[in-house]
Amino acid sequence: MFTYKQNINYNFIMSDIVYKNFAKIEFVQKLVSLNHSAIEEVVRAYTEHLFKASLGLGFSEVESTELVQNVWSTFFDVLPKFKGNSHIRTFLFGILYNKSKELKREKAKINKHEPIDGIMEERFDENGNWKNHIVDPERFMVGSQTLEIIEKCLEALPLTQKMAFCLKEIDDHGTNEICKILEVTSTNLGVLLFRAKNRLRECIEIKIQD
């Protein structure tokens, strides 16, 4: 646990430096000309963010892995056409947003069975053993009751609202960047957040009363 926390702090300090480096014109030119090491730097910097964002959007680990791979392969395809009028991270998360929409549509078509079955399937390997460690019980006790409710309610939110929330809470995306990713005005972003929070609030109030 300790090393994990250290990691986060380290990443937090680094991300600002990385962000500024990636905004330099020379770097963008390298990217557009498909310079291998430049692309590799971007992959190293943002794969984790993308993965965590897609988990935050409610996709499973397996789905998130596919989604992130999908985002990068699209990114590689369209990179030569990148104009550099927004930050590369904004561009990347815009792709994530569109790919998430596609995946959600696909899932809605196919996935009509009980979702918990699929989740439980993924918990075990071919031998029927637990794949992941089980979260330590104390942390579970403290967090689960309300978090479980929040998670359930969050699931019911439309993707755009979830994404707005997710981008704000997970990374240090500023309001302007979020607007660009979601292709909305700042007024609309306010409305999105307002709706998202109130949907959650209503939903939690109902669940607590049960």
Next chain:
Amino acid sequence: MLTCKEIAFILASKEEISLFKKTELRMHLLMCKHCSNYNKQLNFLEKGVKKLFKVKADVDTSKLENLKKEIIAKIPKTKDEN
């Protein structure tokens, strides 16, 4: 004067408001129990969501490293590499 409805929107949307309105908002929250409860609920909600995202994002670093390696292997090859 701001109505409770307007206050609720400002609180949830995190809309940028003037200093004058900010003062009015603070006064309103002191006087109006409903709005102040609503604000507390929102704070709780935001903290909860943040915590939820953190729990969800607690992934094995080895898994992430593997994913990175896989993607790096797929980076298109170019001629101008040194």
